[in-house]
Amino acid sequence: MFTQTLTPTFSDTDALGHINNTRIPVWFELGRNDVCRLFTPDLDPRHWVLILARMEIEYRAELFFNAPIEMRTGISRIGTSSFTVEQTLHQHGRLGAEGRTVMIHFDHAAKQARPIPDAIREALEGHRIAAAEAAT
Amino acid sequence: MFTQTLTPTFSDTDALGHINNTRIPVWFELGRNDVCRLFTPDLDPRHWVLILARMEIEYRAELFFNAPIEMRTGISRIGTSSFTVEQTLHQHGRLGAEGRTVMIHFDHAAKQARPIPDAIREALEGHRIAAAEAAT
Amino acid sequence: MFTQTLTPTFSDTDALGHINNTRIPVWFELGRNDVCRLFTPDLDPRHWVLILARMEIEYRAELFFNAPIEMRTGISRIGTSSFTVEQTLHQHGRLGAEGRTVMIHFDHAAKQARPIPDAIREALEGHRIAAAEAAT
Amino acid sequence: MFTQTLTPTFSDTDALGHINNTRIPVWFELGRNDVCRLFTPDLDPRHWVLILARMEIEYRAELFFNAPIEMRTGISRIGTSSFTVEQTLHQHGRLGAEGRTVMIHFDHAAKQARPIPDAIREALEGHRIAAAEAAT
Numbered sequence: 001m002f003t004q005t006l007t008p009t010f011s012d013t014d015a016l017g018h019i020n021n022t023r024i025p026v027w028f029e030l031g032r033n034d035v036c037r038l039f040t041p042d043l044d045p046r047h048w049v050l051i052l053a054r055m056e057i058e059y060r061a062e063l064f065f066n067a068p069i070e071m072r073t074g075i076s077r078i079g080t081s082s083f084t085v086e087q088t089l090h091q092h093g094r095l096g097a098e099g100r101t102v103m104i105h106f107d108h109a110a111k112q113a114r115p116i117p118d119a120i121r122e123a124l125e126g127h128r129i130a131a132a133e134a135a136t
Numbered sequence: 137m138f139t140q141t142l143t144p145t146f147s148d149t150d151a152l153g154h155i156n157n158t159r160i161p162v163w164f165e166l167g168r169n170d171v172c173r174l175f176t177p178d179l180d181p182r183h184w185v186l187i188l189a190r191m192e193i194e195y196r197a198e199l200f201f202n203a204p205i206e207m208r209t210g211i212s213r214i215g216t217s218s219f220t221v222e223q224t225l226h227q228h229g230r231l232g233a234e235g236r237t238v239m240i241h242f243d244h245a246a247k248q249a250r251p252i253p254d255a256i257r258e259a260l261e262g263h264r265i266a267a268a269e270a271a272t
Numbered sequence: 273m274f275t276q277t278l279t280p281t282f283s284d285t286d287a288l289g290h291i292n293n294t295r296i297p298v299w300f301e302l303g304r305n306d307v308c309r310l311f312t313p314d315l316d317p318r319h320w321v322l323i324l325a326r327m328e329i330e331y332r333a334e335l336f337f338n339a340p341i342e343m344r345t346g347i348s349r350i351g352t353s354s355f356t357v358e359q360t361l362h363q364h365g366r367l368g369a370e371g372r373t374v375m376i377h378f379d380h381a382a383k384q385a386r387p388i389p390d391a392i393r394e395a396l397e398g399h400r401i402a403a404a405e406a407a408t
Numbered sequence: 409m410f411t412q413t414l415t416p417t418f419s420d421t422d423a424l425g426h427i428n429n430t431r432i433p434v435w436f437e438l439g440r441n442d443v444c445r446l447f448t449p450d451l452d453p454r455h456w457v458l459i460l461a462r463m464e465i466e467y468r469a470e471l472f473f474n475a476p477i478e479m480r481t482g483i484s485r486i487g488t489s490s491f492t493v494e495q496t497l498h499q500h501g502r503l504g505a506e507g508r509t510v511m512i513h514f515d516h517a518a519k520q521a522r523p524i525p526d527a528i529r530e531a532l533e534g535h536r537i538a539a540a541e542a543a544t
Contacts, residue, residue: 009434009437010287010292010441011295013286013287014282015282015285015290015337016244017453017454018287021188022161025161029157029417029419042474043474045474048152054192054193056190056192056193057190057191057192059187059189059191066450066453108152143302143305145298145301145305146301146305146308147428149422149423150418151418156418156421157419172282179337179338181282181338201423202314202316287453287454293433293460294434297429317422318423320423323467324467326465327464327467329462331460331461331462
C-alpha cells in the first residue's frame with residue numbers, strides 16, 4: 001500500500017465551504033503516480049502504457065481545507081491486462097472518500113490492450129489490499 | 137433530458153494528447169446545473185440543498201480538444217431522498233464517456249437527508265431517462 | 273473582438289462563496305481558442321505554434337456562480353513574433369476581471385520563436401482593441 | 409522565505425507534453441497557504457481576511473510531469489493594507505516560472521480593505537525577499 005499526505009489548496013474548496021467533489025479524482029490520480037511508476041519507472045508521458053477505463057467514488061464525509069489529508073493507494077484486483085486501484089482519503093482519522101479505478105495496460109500507438117508483464121504483475125501483488133482494508 | 141454543447145479548453149487535455157479523465161467529473165457537474173435549478177431556482181449556493189454521495193464514470197473512447205462535445209443529462213432513479221443522474225458525452229457522434237451520480241436532498245445546516253418534495257419529484261420525473269437511452 | 277458567454281460550474285467557486293481566482297486563467301485560455309484558430313485552423317495540438325510567455329490579471333470585483341459571464345477577447349499589441357491578448361470578464365454588466373497574456377509564435381520542435389506570418393498578422397489586426405476598450 | 413516541494417499530477421500536463429500554464433496559479437495559491445496562516449492561523453475559510461487583487465506570472469521555461477518542483481514564496485512589498493507575494497518554481501535547478509500576487513487585508517463582511525495589524529506586519533517582514541532573490 002502506498003501512502004501520501006495531501007495539503008488542500010483554497011481552490012479545492014467550493015461555496016459549501018468544503019472540498020469540492022471534482023477534486024477527489026485529481027488527488028486519486030496523484031496517488032496513482034506510485035502505481036504508474038511500476039509500469040513507467042521514469043514517469044515520462046511519452047512511454048505511457050496505461051489507460052483508465054472506469055472510476056467509482058463514494059463520498060463518505062466532508063473534507064475540509066485546513067487540515068492534511070491521508071491518501072492510501074493499493075491494488076485490489078489483477079486481471080490479464082487490467083487491474084483495479086483502490087484508494088481512500090482520511091482527514092482527522094475519519095474516512096472522507098473511497099474509490100477505485102480500473103486501469104488497462106495499453107499500447108497507445110496500436111490503441112490495444114496488452115497483457116500485464118509478469119515482473120510488473122509481481123510488483124502489483126506487493127501492493128495488494130482488500131477493498132475493506134483501505135477503507136478502515 | 138437536458139443537453140449542452142461543451143467547448144474543451146487546452147488545459148482539459150493531458151500529455152497523452154486527449155482530454156484528461158479528471159475533467160469529465162467537472163463537465164458532468166456543469167451538466168447537473170440544470171438539475172440543481174429544480175431544487176434551487178436561483179442557483180444561489182447559500183440555499184443549496186443537494187449533496188453528492190457517489191460517482192461512477194466509464195471511459196468509452198478518447199475525447200479530443202478540437203471538436204465540440206455533446207453532453208446529455210437525465211434522471212434514471214428517484215428514491216425517497218436520493219436520486220441518480222445519468223450523463224453521457226459524445227464527440228463526432230461517438231460515445232466518449234458515460235456516468236452517473238447519486239445526489240441526496242440534504243439539509244446542510246442540520247447535516248441530514250430530507251425527502252424530496254412532491255413538486256420537485258414531479259419535475260425530476262419530467263427528465264427521466266433509462267441508462268441505456270443516454271448512452272445510445 | 274471575440275465574445276463568449278460562460279456558465280460557471282460549482283467547482284469554479286471557493287469557500288468564500290465566489291469564483292476562485294485560479295479559474296480566471298482557465299476561462300481566458302478558453303477565450304484564446306478563437307485566437308489560436310488563426311494560427312492552427314483545425315486546433316489540432318500536434319500542429320500547435322504558440323506558447324505563453326506572460327500573464328497578468330487584475331481582479332476588479334467578485335464573480336459569482338449563478339449568473340452567466342461575458343468574456344471579451346481582443347489583440348492589443350502585435351510584435352515581430354509575439355503579441356498581446358487582452359481579455360475581460362463581465363457579470364451583470366460589471367467588470368469582474370481583466371487580463372492580458374503575451375503569446376509567442378513558436379516552433380515547438382526547434383524550441384524557437386518565429387516571426388508571425390503576414391496573413392496571420394492581418395487576421396490579428398482585424399481583432400485589435402485598445403486595453404481600455406475591453407475593460408469598459 | 410517559505411519553500412515547498414510539489415509533485416505534479418498527470419492532469420497538470422497538457423497536449424504539448426508539459427505542465428499547462430493554468431496550473432501555475434493553483435500551485436502559487438498552495439504556496440500562499442503559509443502566508444495566509446499569518447493572518448488566519450487555523451486556516452478556517454470562515455475567518456478569512458485576505459483577497460487577491462492582482463496576479464502576474466512570467467513563464468521562463470517548460471516544466472514537466474516527471475520530476476519534483478521546488479516552490480519558493482516570500483514577501484517583496486508591504487503597504488498599508490496590501491502586500492506583494494513573490495513566488496518561483498524551479499525544476500532540476502532551472503527557473504520555470506516566477507510570479508507575484510497583490511493581496512489585500514480585507515473585511516469580507518464589510519467588503520472593505522483594512523490596515524495590516526502590526527504583529528502580522530512584523531511576521532511578514534520576517535519573510536521579506538527581493539524579487540531577484542526568489543528568481544535566482
